[in-house]
Amino acid sequence: MKVIAINGSPRKDFSTAALLKQAISGAESVGAEVEIIHLYDYAYRGCTSCFACKRKENAGSGHCAMRDGLSPILEKVMACDVLLLGSPIYxxxxxxxxxxxMERLLFMNMTYDNPMRTAPGKNISSAFFFTMNLPKEGEHYGMPLFEQNSRSLALLGGxxxxxxxxxTYQFDDYSKYAAGIFDVAQKERIRTEQWPLDCRRAYEIGARLASK
Ligand SMILES: Cc1cc2nc3c(=O)[nH]c(=O)nc-3n(C[C@H](O)[C@H](O)[C@H](O)COP(=O)(O)O)c2cc1C
Known part of the structure; x- marks a missing residue:
């Protein structure tokens, strides 16, 4: 069972990466082979609309013709069983x-045929981890975004x-930043009470998906 975690935060040791690391620990606990990839380490572009993946001879191959820093990562993703994505909300x-x-991964995995064909012979289950400054009370604003992004991964067949x-905490020490709009006591409460639960849930998701 191969599990790949993709960190879409520029920070390798903050909230998003922490949730992904919990999830891969959960996956490891059930014997999965895991790898974490930090997207900001790589030079690449989004889809350039070359349409090579829509040409009749290529369509449905699950391959992107662009060659850049993302190419080996896309190959690894196509060879994994579980994909864990994490992103802060910006x-x-x-x-x-x-x-x-996502543009690159999703576009290469769909055709314009009728009916549309998706990832060839793949069954990659996925979980998306989002972290944000917004308090939970504003959750309904984010819901369509969370659902749309996570459901788009259904193309991968899982x-x-x-x-x-x-x-989430944006800084380790709020006293050093001009950030008077934040209620630091509330941030601390979330950090102590809710954050450990989120980490636990991330661990359980990783363990569950890697056990399927
Ligand atoms: C450029 C930028 C834009 C952001 N925009 C939002 C936003 O629209 N909504 C929100 O709730 N948080 C926003 N945030 C806060 C981050 O989403 C939040 O701190 C997140 O947990 C950071 O993840 P990280 O700790 O893994 O880097 C923004 C942060 C940055 C740096």
Missing amino acids: YSDVTGMMRSF TTEYLASFD
Whole structure:
């Protein structure tokens, strides 16, 4: 069982990466082979609309003709059994790096045939982990975004789900930043009470998906 975690945050040791690391620990606990990839380590672009993956001889091959830093990562993803994606919310969406990754992954895995064909012979289950500054009370604003992004991964032939973690810490020490709009005591409460539960859920998702 191969599990790949893709971190769409520029930070390798903050909230998004922490949830992904919990999920891969869960996967490891049931014997999966795991790898975490930090998208910001790679130079790549989003889909350039070359349509090579829509040409009759290529359509449905699950292959992207663009050659750049993302090429080996896409190959690894196509060879995995479970895909774990993580992204902070930046201006009400996933990060640009995650978006570009998804354009490439999703477009190469669908055809314009009628009926449409999707990933050839694949059955990759996935979970999407979102972290954001928004408090949980604003969850309904994010819901369509969470659902749309996680459901788009159904193209890979497996189950899809997501976990959203709210009111995350942006800085280690709020006293050093001009950030008076935040209620630091509330942030601390979330950190102590809710964050460990989110980490636990991430661990359980990783363990469950890797046991299927
Ligand atoms: C450029 C930028 C834009 C952001 N936009 C939003 C936003 O629209 N909504 C939100 O709730 N949080 C927003 N945030 C906060 C991050 O989503 C949040 O701190 C997240 O947990 C960061 O993930 P990380 O700790 O893994 O880097 C933004 C942060 C940055 C740096």
